[in-house]
Each structure stands twice: as structure tokens, then as C-alpha cells.
Amino acid sequence: MTTSDTTDNSGDVRLTGISKTYDNGFTAVQPLDLTVPQGSFFALLGASGCGKTTTLRMIAGLEEPTTGTVMLGDQDVTNLPPYKRPVNTVFQSYALFPHLDIFENVAFGLRRRGIKSVKKQVEEMLDLVQLGEHARKKPHQLSGGQQQRVAVARALINHPKVLLLDEPLGALDLKLRRQMQLELKRIQTEVGITFVHVTHDQEEAMTMADTVAVMNAGRVEQLGAPTDLYENPGSTFVANFLGTSNFVQAEISGTAGDDIALRLPSSDGKLLLPAARCSAPTTTGGKVLLGVRPEKVSLTHADDAAEIADGRNRVTGRIKESSFIGVSTQYVVDSPVGDAFEVYVQNVERDSRLAPGAEVVLHWNPAHTFGLDAAQDADAGVEKVAEDVKGAVA
Incomplete structure (x- = not known):
């Protein structure tokens, strides 16, 4: 028809x-x-x-x-x-x-x-x-x-x-x-x-x-x-209003195929960001706000770091807090890129070593990374959500 x-x-x-x-x-x-x-x-x-x-x-x-x-x-x-x-x-x-x-x-x-x-x-x-x-x-x-x-x-x-x-x-x-x-x-x-x-x-x-x-x-x-x-x-604002995002300030160091290579100023680590998922200027030396959702990140104990597949973005850290909420456990990790990196891990096969104080490696598929203009406020939308919830309860 x-x-x-x-x-x-x-x-x-x-x-x-x-x-x-x-x-x-x-x-x-x-x-x-x-x-x-x-x-x-x-x-x-x-x-x-x-x-x-x-x-x-x-x-x-x-x-x-x-x-x-x-x-x-x-x-x-x-x-x-x-x-x-x-x-x-x-x-x-x-x-x-x-x-x-x-x-x-x-x-x-x-x-x-x-x-x-x-x-x-x-x-x-x-x-x-x-x-x-x-x-x-x-x-x-x-x-x-x-x-x-x-x-x-x-x-x-x-x-x-x-x-x-x-x-x-x-x-x-x-x-x-x-x-x-x-x-x-x-x-x-x-x-x-x-x-x-x-x-x-x-x-x-x-x-x-x-x-x-x-x-x-x-x-x-x-x-x-x-x-x-x-x-x-x-x-x-949209990233924070529609859920939770981890944001990291990074510097563009070059390109790697279809990806942008990023240098973290506070550590020796390097991360990759798909060029197609970056809305910020991609000039070498420029700043970008790297974002990744907590459920996209895996958490591995530092003792098992050698088992992590090559090609994944990695950040080391130490578990600061953990909260069991049934379907998943939510972790807050201190790392060189920030003191409140959030990770949500499904409670399928829980690793008892992943407790506050444990040394860990945060890692994720670079394809799950997005990039925004570094001039934006990383907390935009966060307070508005909290105020709105408070208003709805009142």
C-alpha cells in the first residue's frame, strides 16, 4: 500500500x-x-x-x-x-x-x-x-x-x-x-x-x-x-537528567583509526573515544569531557588485572563505598580521574573481594564512551533532578 x-x-x-x-x-x-x-x-x-x-x-x-x-x-x-x-x-x-x-x-x-x-x-x-x-x-x-x-x-x-x-x-x-x-x-x-x-x-x-x-x-x-x-x-544536562554519568576531563592526544586518543592529566593512563560519539571539537591538544555510564563499566580486583582483555579503557582505583540494592551492587571508587567514579555491577557472580578499601581496575569498551565540550558544567542537571524529586515528595 x-x-x-x-x-x-x-x-x-x-x-x-x-x-x-x-x-x-x-x-x-x-x-x-x-x-x-x-x-x-x-x-x-x-x-x-x-x-x-x-x-x-x-x-x-x-x-x-x-x-x-x-x-x-x-x-x-x-x-x-x-x-x-x-x-x-x-x-x-x-x-x-x-x-x-x-x-x-x-x-x-x-x-x-x-x-x-x-x-x-x-x-x-x-x-x-x-x-x-x-x-x-x-x-x-x-x-x-x-x-x-x-x-x-x-x-x-x-x-x-x-x-x-x-x-x-x-x-x-x-x-x-x-x-x-x-x-x-x-x-x-x-x-x-x-x-x-x-x-x-x-x-x-x-x-x-x-x-x-x-x-x-x-x-x-x-x-x-x-x-x-x-x-x-x-x-x-541531558546525560545527568537521564540517569547517572561519570565525567572525566581529558586532553586529545591524537587519533587511532575511528577513535580519538585521550590523555588523562592526572595519570599516565590513555583512553579511547569513538570520534562519531564526540560532540566537542577534536583538535589535538584540545580538552574534552569524557563520559561513561556506571552500568557500562566493569570492576576487576587488581590481583586479576592481567585477565582484562586488551583494547578496553582502563582506570585504576580503590573502592570507597559499596551499596547492595538487590539487582546490582553500586560502587563508588577513588581514582586518579576523580574521587567518586560510580560503577553498577549486576549481582550474578559476586566477588567478595570487591569491598571498601580494595584495589581495583575500572574497565569498559571504548565504544561505550561519549565526549562532550569540556566547557560544560559536569554537574548540570544533577541538582535540578534532586530538587524536582524533593518537590514531588513535598
């Missing part, structure tokens, strides 16, 4: 030069261009105050943009009120009607539009969210996750071109939140409409979304597939 004449782009969301500055002078969203393709699951990810919710509200029509346009498909909706836009929003609070049963909550939008025969549509929607047997219960008789699914069903029954989700899982506990991540992804895949999801939870965004826009201070810091953002962060 060809798609040249049948492609449906009515669910595209296109933001052009969109920005929001309030009367007090605070700019919540800097001018940005963003396209969300029809049928995709798109996440706006960032800490509190980064502009993600304001961006969502401008799509919904709940905030008036200071500049720019909002297009849904070929329709310019910038100046349309919310009820005239082909979108529906699901909020963290769910906002279900407590006096109505689940069937009537879902049917509400249809009845308000004067549709008399709602039974078939409501039953189909309740089946989609796997709540058919709970149709005559009141919201307070359902769990938080079930209430959240009712809110999604109530929004979807209106057949919006775009479903907007504003921190929809924020009120759920961790286990239920993870279940609902998979449930929301299943629903989106089945209905095939565009989902735009706002969250501060990195795992949530990476589990569900096809594409993630990481926002910082009103701007999109980086946009891409979850795997690409994690493996190839374009800035220290």
Missing part, C-alpha cells in the same frame, strides 16, 4: 516560534519549534519550572502563547478556545465526577453533545481500558490506577485528534505507576492517536514514549528516541 495520497496528518502537532512570557516578565517558554507526528507517543520531560506544562497548556488552549502558532494537522488553532480544539486533556487529579458511576463518567462528553445512544460506545471504551466489569461502580470504589484509566476512557470517547496527558501517573505509587506506564502505551498503540505526555519522571518518559523532548529553562535541550538520548546525550 502506498501512503503518498492516504497519509493522515490530522493528528500532527506543529508548534512554530511558540513562547510564553507572563506579565511579571518571567519567560516560561523560550521561542521553540516542535513537531509531534500523527500517531506517535511524545513526551515532554523536564524538572519543575522547565516549561513543559506551559507548552502542553498552549497546545490545549489553556494558555495563550505570547508569540508563535499552534497547528493541529492543517488547522491553525492558536486563537481557538479549548472546547473548539480537537484535543482532550487528562490531568493528574483525574477530575472524575464522584456522584456518577464509571459508565456515566465515560458517557459524559457524548451526552453533553446531545448524543442519545451511548451504550455501545461506552462499553467499547471501557473494554479498551479493561474496566467493563466496573461500569456501575463509583470512582471512590476504584483504585488510583483504575480511576486513571476511567479518565483516559472519558477523554478518548470524544475521538480527539490529540490526547494530552499532564503528569497523569504522578499520584500513583511506584509499582502501580510502572504498571500504568505499560497500560497507557498499550492503549495508545491500540487507538493509534497522538499522545503528548508531560512528566518529570525519566523512567516514565523512556518507557512509554517514541520520542522525548528534554526541556530545560524553557528550551528543548535535546530531542530524540529514548535510546539515542541515553546513549548519545548532547549535553551534560
Whole structure:
């Protein structure tokens, strides 16, 4: 089947030069261009105050943009009120009607539009969210996750071109939140409409979304597939916001095939970095910030150093701390390149010698190394994550 004449782009969301500055002078969203393709699951990810919710509200029509346009498909909706836009929003609070049963909550939008025969549509929607047997219960008789699914069903029954989700899982506990991540992804895949999801939870965004826009201070810091953002962060902020990274200041000493050779100023060691994974200038003598994720690093006792395969990046050190967390053990290692090099080791065959005070060799495949501009702050994004978690708990 060809798609040249049948492609449906009515669910595209296109933001052009969109920005929001309030009367007090605070700019919540800097001018940005963003396209969300029809049928995709798109996440706006960032800490509190980064502009993600304001961006969502401008799509919904709940905030008036200071500049720019909002297009849904070929329709310019910038100046349309919310009820005239082909979108529906699901909020963290769910906002279900407590006096109505689940069937009537879902049917509400249809009845308000004067549709008399709602039974078939409501039953189909309740089946989609796997709540058919709970149709005559009141919201307070359902769990938080079930209430959240009712809110999604109530929004979807209106057949919006775009479903907007504003921190929809924020009120759920961790286990239920993870279940609902998979449930929301299943629903989106089945209905095939565009989902735009706002969250501060990195795992949530990476589990569900096809594409993630990481926002910082009103701007999109980086946009891409979850795997690409994690493996190839374009800035220290993205690297730190999407997990943990070890950063090492190094000097470029030359090239070795497709790799860049790096000299560590604080030791005699040399490391390799794939040129394709370095976003910094690669001039010999220049500085680069080498990055590697803790789970990519192996930890070997110094007595067994001769068994490490050739060609791997190596750094010696001494274990400073270790924390057993079930699936893995997390180590903090003092080394010539820093006093807090983190390593996550899966608890498959634990080496009892790997305890605080032990001399070790950190080693990893050079292909797992990425390089960033050394002028960047290695701690960018770290404090923001901590503040956001604190705010979410408060």
C-alpha cells in the first residue's frame, strides 16, 4: 500500500516560534519549534519550572502563547478556545465526577453533545481500558490506577485528534505507576492517536514514549528516541537528567583509526573515544569531557588485572563505598580521574573481594564512551533532578 495520497496528518502537532512570557516578565517558554507526528507517543520531560506544562497548556488552549502558532494537522488553532480544539486533556487529579458511576463518567462528553445512544460506545471504551466489569461502580470504589484509566476512557470517547496527558501517573505509587506506564502505551498503540505526555519522571518518559523532548529553562535541550538520548546525550544536562554519568576531563592526544586518543592529566593512563560519539571539537591538544555510564563499566580486583582483555579503557582505583540494592551492587571508587567514579555491577557472580578499601581496575569498551565540550558544567542537571524529586515528595 502506498501512503503518498492516504497519509493522515490530522493528528500532527506543529508548534512554530511558540513562547510564553507572563506579565511579571518571567519567560516560561523560550521561542521553540516542535513537531509531534500523527500517531506517535511524545513526551515532554523536564524538572519543575522547565516549561513543559506551559507548552502542553498552549497546545490545549489553556494558555495563550505570547508569540508563535499552534497547528493541529492543517488547522491553525492558536486563537481557538479549548472546547473548539480537537484535543482532550487528562490531568493528574483525574477530575472524575464522584456522584456518577464509571459508565456515566465515560458517557459524559457524548451526552453533553446531545448524543442519545451511548451504550455501545461506552462499553467499547471501557473494554479498551479493561474496566467493563466496573461500569456501575463509583470512582471512590476504584483504585488510583483504575480511576486513571476511567479518565483516559472519558477523554478518548470524544475521538480527539490529540490526547494530552499532564503528569497523569504522578499520584500513583511506584509499582502501580510502572504498571500504568505499560497500560497507557498499550492503549495508545491500540487507538493509534497522538499522545503528548508531560512528566518529570525519566523512567516514565523512556518507557512509554517514541520520542522525548528534554526541556530545560524553557528550551528543548535535546530531542530524540529514548535510546539515542541515553546513549548519545548532547549535553551534560541531558546525560545527568537521564540517569547517572561519570565525567572525566581529558586532553586529545591524537587519533587511532575511528577513535580519538585521550590523555588523562592526572595519570599516565590513555583512553579511547569513538570520534562519531564526540560532540566537542577534536583538535589535538584540545580538552574534552569524557563520559561513561556506571552500568557500562566493569570492576576487576587488581590481583586479576592481567585477565582484562586488551583494547578496553582502563582506570585504576580503590573502592570507597559499596551499596547492595538487590539487582546490582553500586560502587563508588577513588581514582586518579576523580574521587567518586560510580560503577553498577549486576549481582550474578559476586566477588567478595570487591569491598571498601580494595584495589581495583575500572574497565569498559571504548565504544561505550561519549565526549562532550569540556566547557560544560559536569554537574548540570544533577541538582535540578534532586530538587524536582524533593518537590514531588513535598
